Amino acid sequence: MTLTIDSTVTLNNGVEMPLFGLGVWRSGQGSETENAVKWALETGYRAIDTAALYQNEAEVGKIVKSGIRPREEIFVTSKVWVDNLSYEGTKAAFDDSMERLGLDYVDLYLVHWPVNDWQGAWRALEEIYETDRVRAIGVSNFLVHHMEELLSIAKVRPVVNQIEYHPYLQSKDLHAYCKGQGIPLTAWAPIMKGKVLDVSELVSIGEKYGKTAVQVTLRWMLQTGVITIPKSVHKGRIEENADLYDFELSAEDISVIDGLDQGNEGRIGIHPDEFGK
Ligand SMILES: NC(=O)c1ccc[n+]([C@@H]2O[C@H](COP(=O)([O-])OP(=O)(O)OC[C@H]3O[C@@H](n4cnc5c(N)ncnc54)[C@H](OP(=O)(O)O)[C@@H]3O)[C@@H](O)[C@H]2O)c1
Numbered sequence: 197m198t199l200t201i202d203s204t205v206t207l208n209n210g211v212e213m214p215l216f217g218l219g220v221w222r223s224g225q226g227s228e229t230e231n232a233v234k235w236a237l238e239t240g241y242r243a244i245d246t247a248a249l250y251q252n253e254a255e256v257g258k259i260v261k262s263g264i265r266p267r268e269e270i271f272v273t274s275k276v277w278v279d280n281l282s283y284e285g286t287k288a289a290f291d292d293s294m295e296r297l298g299l300d301y302v303d304l305y306l307v308h309w310p311v312n313d314w315q316g317a318w319r320a321l322e323e324i325y326e327t328d329r330v331r332a333i334g335v336s337n338f339l340v341h342h343m344e345e346l347l348s349i350a351k352v353r354p355v356v357n358q359i360e361y362h363p364y365l366q367s368k369d370l371h372a373y374c375k376g377q378g379i380p381l382t383a384w385a386p387i388m389k390g391k392v393l394d395v396s397e398l399v400s401i402g403e404k405y406g407k408t409a410v411q412v413t414l415r416w417m418l419q420t421g422v423i424t425i426p427k428s429v430h431k432g433r434i435e436e437n438a439d440l441y442d443f444e445l446s447a448e449d450i451s452v453i454d455g456l457d458q459g460n461e462g463r464i465g466i467h468p469d470e471f472g473k
Contacts, residue, residue, distance in 0.1 A: 199418050200441055201240040207355035208378045211332045213304065214271050215418055216438065217243025219384065219427035221250050229255035232429045237264040239438050245382075245425040247275035247308060248293050257297035272299065275308040275336060276317060278472070283316035290324055304332045306358060309471050310342040315349060322352045334358070337468040340373045347377065358382035361422060363395060363413060363453050364462030382423040385464050387413055397452055405443040408436065415440045416453045
């Protein structure tokens with residue numbers, strides 16, 4: 197199947213989620229996030245990944261509503277922050293996020309980290325899912341043991357698990373587990389915060405196609421069915437990061453990238469079991 201910027205994954209509840217989108221962690225309030233989201237939508241991006249933590253839901257909502265493209269063509273994700281991980285806390289946090297976003301519905305709402313009373317938070321998400329204010333619910337930073345516990349208590353299956361994922365951290369066991377459960381991964385820090393540019397194997401593969409190591413990395417994710425949400429606040433990079441559809445990595449290239457995994461040594465962010473400790 198030919199990949200395009202409109203390519204989607206069918207989630208386990210039937211909702212179509214774009215394989216590619218823009219992340220806005222550390223995109224500043226005001227014009228920085230507004231411009232990034234505007235340029236992304238104008239470039240053809242169809243998904244925006246925000247969170248209560250990022251303090252830019254209002255900017256995301258404002259541009260999503262601005263009519264650059266119809267609301268139903270845009271997939272908006274937000275997340276409940278750890279301070280609000282309880283049944284009551286999450287219900288209130290969702291209302292606050294919706295108020296800031298100013299949207300009638302959010303496409304996907306995630307538990308941001310598996311800490312505190314995330315089990316109570318999941319119950320709240322299940323109730324919110326019964327309303328027409330969210331189209332899908334999922335989790336982020338869940339390891340296999342969190343997924344097992346979640347699936348043992350869930351009445352509504354999570355549709356995705358958003359984790360740190362890039363050439364140096366491929367979490368192959370977790371990936372296989374989630375795949376087996378019909379739960380795709382979304383990659384955060386997909387381009388290792390820009391550091392993929394220093395990975396010689398990725399640079400060499402890119403040279404064959406006239407592409408950057410960033411583009412090679414993102415294309416690898418698309419070809420292997422991993423949803424990806426690179427962040428940038430620069431127009432040129434927002435365009436570069438989406439210029440992924442005029443080349444195809446060979447099976448050999450993919451196996452070279454698969455082989456770059458460094459396991460936990462490759463992790464940039466916090467290990468989910470260490471969060472808050
Ligand atoms: N669920 C979670 O716990 C979690 C955690 C972290 C992130 N996320 C989500 O995942 C998204 C992506 O992750 P991330 O923002 O941490 O990291 P990332 O997308 O891997 O990297 C973003 C960094 O790379 C730079 N960059 C972007 N495009 C580039 C290019 N073409 N060439 C060189 N540098 C480039 C950006 O700088 P400029 O902006 O200056 O261009 C920024 O500093 C976030 O924005 C957020 O939505 C989720």
